[in-house]
Amino acid sequence: MKAALNDADFPLGKDDLVRHAEQAGAGEEVLRSLRTLPLADYRSLDEVLRSTPDR
Numbered sequence: 001m002k003a004a005l006n007d008a009d010f011p012l013g014k015d016d017l018v019r020h021a022e023q024a025g026a027g028e029e030v031l032r033s034l035r036t037l038p039l040a041d042y043r044s045l046d047e048v049l050r051s052t053p054d055r
Contacts, residue, residue: 001030005048011041017048 004026005017012020018034026034033052042048 001026001033001049001052002045004030005045008045010045011043013041014039017042 001021004021004024007024008017008020014034014037017037018031021030021034034048036053037048037051040051042051
């Protein structure tokens with residue numbers, strides 16, 4: 001997940017995170033994790049990682 005979002009320009013909402021990861025070539029496991037996130041604006045990669053259930 002870090003590789004797919006490392007260059008993301010935060011803050012980003014859930015849909016934008018998924019879209020960014022897709023464009024970065026993230027695998028289905030990463031995309032599935034991002035899709036489980038609550039709707040919110042995420043301020044950093046660390047916040048995303050803390051919010052994903054399997055990370």
